Amino acid sequence: MALRELSSLEKYLGLKKPNKYSTQGDKKIPVLQNNNGPPLVGMVTIACHLVKEAKRPNLLGDCAESRAVVQQWLEYRVSKLDGCTKEDIKTILKDLNLYLQDKVYMAGNQFTLADTFMYYGIHPLIVDLAIQDKEQYVNVTRWFDHIQHYPGIRHHLPPVVVPRNRLYTSKHH
Amino acid sequence: MKLFVSEGNPHCLKVLAALEVTGVQCDVQYVNHEERVVPFLSRPALPALLLPSGLHLFSSNAICRYLFEIVGQDSSERCNQWLEWEATDLQPALLQALHMAVLHGKGSEVSKVLQGPLNYLEQSLSKGNTPYLTGEAVSVADVVLWAALYPVLSDSSLACERTSVKAWFDRGAVLHSCESAAQKVLQGKGLQGMKSYMQRQPAPQSSQSRDTQPCNS
Numbered sequence: 114m115a116l117r118e119l120s121s122l123e124k125y126l127g128l129k130k131p132n133k134y135s136t137q138g139d140k141k142i143p144v145l146q147n148n149n150g151p152p153l154v155g156m157v158t159i160a161c162h163l164v165k166e167a168k169r170p171n172l173l174g175d176c177a178e179s180r181a182v183v184q185q186w187l188e189y190r191v192s193k194l195d196g197c198t199k200e201d202i203k204t205i206l207k208d209l210n211l212y213l214q215d216k217v218y219m220a221g222n223q224f225t226l227a228d229t230f231m232y233y234g235i236h237p238l239i240v241d242l243a244i245q246d247k248e249q250y251v252n253v254t255r256w257f258d259h260i261q262h263y264p265g266i267r268h269h270l271p272p273v274v275v276p277r278n279r280l281y282t283s284k285h286h
Numbered sequence: 287m288k289l290f291v292s293e294g295n296p297h298c299l300k301v302l303a304a305l306e307v308t309g310v311q312c313d314v315q316y317v318n319h320e321e322r323v324v325p326f327l328s329r330p331a332l333p334a335l336l337l338p339s340g341l342h343l344f345s346s347n348a349i350c351r352y353l354f355e356i357v358g359q360d361s362s363e364r365c366n367q368w369l370e371w372e373a374t375d376l377q378p379a380l381l382q383a384l385h386m387a388v389l390h391g392k393g394s395e396v397s398k399v400l401q402g403p404l405n406y407l408e409q410s411l412s413k414g415n416t417p418y419l420t421g422e423a424v425s426v427a428d429v430v431l432w433a434a435l436y437p438v439l440s441d442s443s444l445a446c447e448r449t450s451v452k453a454w455f456d457r458g459a460v461l462h463s464c465e466s467a468a469q470k471v472l473q474g475k476g477l478q479g480m481k482s483y484m485q486r487q488p489a490p491q492s493s494q495s496r497d498t499q500p501c502n503s
Contacts, residue, residue, distance in 0.1 A: 177355045178337050
């Protein structure tokens with residue numbers, strides 16, 4: 114999973130030579146051999162390295178504040194979203210739904226690596242959602258649909274149908 | 287900019303130590319463990335930093351990284367790697383160790399649970415052959431790991447058998463800031479200072495159940 118994601122990211126970034134990755138440990142943590150030093154270990158670390166290699170630093174945020182926000186969501190993805198239990202899923206979707214209420218992207222008004230990463234991580238959760246639930250988390254699905262149609266992002270993942278018109282009225286009204 | 291922390295919460299140790307090391311001026315407010323400072327999170331998440339833009343940071347590592355960046359110390363790739371390792375490998379083990387030691391009085395289990403991460407740290411430090419994790423100078427990675435490990439390393443003999451970890455942990459530069467942060471968070475009560483915080487945390491999943499029920503595989 115992690116390796117397919119990194120290769121999708123490479124394609125999105127337009128990196129010409131695909132990297133070769135290995136994995137370490139039970140959790141299959143990706144490892145990138147690095148010519149200029151010791152190998153790089155970990156999804157977030159490698160992804161940030163690829164972004165720098167592609168000379169797209171804005172994907173990590175354009176000021177100190179947005180860089181911190183991007184890093185926060187990258188960490189959230191690998192420490193909270195990955196390996197979450199069934200009970201966690203509702204809380205995660207509810208929180209994200211509230212967070213995205215007044216935002217176009219994870220870091221506000223600018224597309225960043227946090228969108229790519231959260232999109233890949235949340236894809237399996239969205240695939241399993243019933244239509245009613247998709248409407249309950251309407252801000253998440255709006256953001257999700259936006260990112261899956263973002264040029265060059267979806268790659269290895271199947272598209273998910275997201276209702277654009279409300280079929281059911283929300284329980285909260 | 288305003289930093290919200292709570293007494294007895296080990297994650298708050300990191301940000302208070304980072305604040306001391308960087309010398310950033312910031313309002314610090316002590317709140318109750320249960321206080322919901324971050325408006326979009328349904329569970330209380332501390333520490334939290336209210337940014338000038340009105341956004342909240344709720345990850346202690348992101349807060350530390352931000353404090354270092356605004357004084358001109360951007361984190362390197364090595365730093366990134368240590369911070370990622372801290373969040374994904376060390377924290378789950380640490381949480382389990384603290385849970386056992388603080389709530390069940392099983393201090394003896396701590397060394398077993400932390401064996402893997404501590405050995406990894408020992409190997410990296412002895413192979414790297416530098417005084418700090420990423421080189422000759424203190425970085426955000428040192429502060430984060432130091433503060434994360436402070437409660438267990440200062441309370442036990444865990445470090446003794448690992449000479450590189452011990453030398454790194456005892457090195458003066460950050461220790462003072464960490465001790466001062468620890469005094470604020472733990473009130474000199476050691477591990478017991480975390481009791482009321484730990485009681486409010488969900489019991490950690492063992493690594494086994496974490497592997498058997500991922501929803502994301």
